[in-house]
Amino acid sequence: MPVSDEEPSRLPASRCASATLYLPMPMDCREFLSRYSDYDDSLLSSAELERFHDHMSRCASCARYDRVLRKGRMLVRQAPRLNPGEEFVPRLHPRLWQEHVERPRHSGRVSAGMATALAGFTVVVVSVWAVVLIDSASSADIAADGAAEPGSAVAAELGSAALELAPQYVRAPGRLQPDRHQAGWRVLPPAHEAPPRDWSARRVDQPVAASYSPLVTGPPSYRASAAAPASAAISTEYTFD
Amino acid sequence: MAQALRLQDSASRTRSHELAELEDAQLAAASLDGEARAFTVLADRYHARLLNFIHRMIGDRERAEDLVQETFVRIHRHLQRYDQNRKFSTWAYTIAGNLAKNELRNRSRNPMVLFQTIKRNWEADHRPLEWEDNRYRPDDLYRKRDLRAKVEQAVSELPEHHRVVFVLRELEGKTYEEISEITAVNLGTVKSRLNRARNSFAQLIAPLID
Numbered sequence: 029m030p031v032s033d034e035e036p037s038r039l040p041a042s043r044c045a046s047a048t049l050y051l052p053m054p055m056d057c058r059e060f061l062s063r064y065s066d067y068d069d070s071l072l073s074s075a076e077l078e079r080f081h082d083h084m085s086r087c088a089s090c091a092r093y094d095r096v097l098r099k100g101r102m103l104v105r106q107a108p109r110l111n112p113g114e115e116f117v118p119r120l121h122p123r124l125w126q127e128h129v130e131r132p133r134h135s136g137r138v139s140a141g142m143a144t145a146l147a148g149f150t151v152v153v154v155s156v157w158a159v160v161l162i163d164s165a166s167s168a169d170i171a172a173d174g175a176a177e178p179g180s181a182v183a184a185e186l187g188s189a190a191l192e193l194a195p196q197y198v199r200a201p202g203r204l205q206p207d208r209h210q211a212g213w214r215v216l217p218p219a220h221e222a223p224p225r226d227w228s229a230r231r232v233d234q235p236v237a238a239s240y241s242p243l244v245t246g247p248p249s250y251r252a253s254a255a256a257p258a259s260a261a262i263s264t265e266y267t268f269d
Numbered sequence: 270m271a272q273a274l275r276l277q278d279s280a281s282r283t284r285s286h287e288l289a290e291l292e293d294a295q296l297a298a299a300s301l302d303g304e305a306r307a308f309t310v311l312a313d314r315y316h317a318r319l320l321n322f323i324h325r326m327i328g329d330r331e332r333a334e335d336l337v338q339e340t341f342v343r344i345h346r347h348l349q350r351y352d353q354n355r356k357f358s359t360w361a362y363t364i365a366g367n368l369a370k371n372e373l374r375n376r377s378r379n380p381m382v383l384f385q386t387i388k389r390n391w392e393a394d395h396r397p398l399e400w401e402d403n404r405y406r407p408d409d410l411y412r413k414r415d416l417r418a419k420v421e422q423a424v425s426e427l428p429e430h431h432r433v434v435f436v437l438r439e440l441e442g443k444t445y446e447e448i449s450e451i452t453a454v455n456l457g458t459v460k461s462r463l464n465r466a467r468n469s470f471a472q473l474i475a476p477l478i479d
Contacts, residue, residue, distance in 0.1 A: 066460075068467070096474060097470065104421060
């Protein structure tokens with residue numbers, strides 16, 4: 029009886045008199061079948077291999093199983109290997125070439141789509157900014173008109189310093205300004221002419237500086253003229269008569 | 270002019286020889302860099318292997334060739350997704366196996382395809398015998414060929430998830446780890462499926478062999 033000291037967990041409780049050597053458990057057919065792949069793929073230790081051989085020497089059925097499987101595998105492996113037909117490569121190459129050609133075209137399509145989306149997004153953003161800009165510019169324009177009107181109380185309060193700080197808001201004859209009511213451009217009347225009656229007059233102390241546009245980066249004077257405490261003190265309302 | 274053409278032809282052949290000596294991953298990288306011949310070398314390297322694998326899976330040679338073509342087209346299309354640290358063959362077999370699985374699924378939904386396959390096999394059975402080996406007499410050859418056909422038939426009768434593991438292991442020589450990656454199942458499942466596939470195969474062929 030072969031004696032082994034390997035893998036004691038698999039071994040039975042039967043022991044020799046010395047109590048240090050273990051006898052291998054005889055294999056049954058169920059274990060043979062369940063672990064046959066390990067045996068077939070040579071994944072077993074020498075002791076386990078011995079147990080398989082021992083079982084096959086005693087069990088004709090399992091020995092037959094092993095024999096049948098080996099012969100069947102050999103027959104399958106002996107079957108002639110298929111080779112692609114003559115037309116395989118001539119068919120494959122045009123398809124690969126088509127893929128090769130279409131690959132950059134696909135990526136071009138993607139970039140064109142992305143460019144279109146980006147352009148659309150830019151148009152939307154610019155439109156929104158333009159509306160905000162027009163709104164803030166016209167509000168500031170009204171405030172500046174009042175502030176810069178020669179001889180007005182606003183000019184008297186702000187003095188010449190405000191005019192120097194905010195020259196772009198000084199109304200000049202014939203200067204183009206955005207018209208937020210007619211969604212276009214209008215020509216401002218000369219400074220000495222009175223504005224038309226239908227202009228929406230706005231109080232100077234309304235929070236003009238609250239409208240913010242990132243496109244209007246410049247004039248610190250804008251805040252000075254519109255949000256200065258001096259303008260808040262002025263409660264003049266325009267009268268165009 | 271002729272001299273220039275000869276030089277160009279010689280350079281082309283030299284480049285082809287260089288490509289043929291590259292590893293699969295290097296060929297894939299070269300193909301991604303725009304070297305079209307690199308992919309041709311890859312295709313030449315794998316088309317027969319993939320054809321046999323898919324043929325074992327679906328049992329229809331013509332359709333298997335179509336699927337091998339489709340496999341290469343997909344490999345080419347998605348080559349940038351290939352992880353060059355892993356084996357190219359595993360990736361290629363994964364794509365081929367998925368296509369074969371889809372084919373079998375479609376076939377089960379469309380019995381007409383199955384009928385065509387049966388008809389084709391019937392025609393193949395009635396081909397005249399080919400004299401393969403002079404050492405055997407015609408009746409031996411017939412018996413051997415008949416036995417081999419029946420054994421191959423036994424492989425095709427295995428359930429699909431057992432068959433793919435059996436074919437990859439026994440015929441393609443893949444390791445358990447590779448089979449696990451190709452079939453996207455864990456290692457323990459691969460082992461148990463392979464064992465069951467072998468048991469089923471042995472039961473099917475036992476009356477024929479022994």
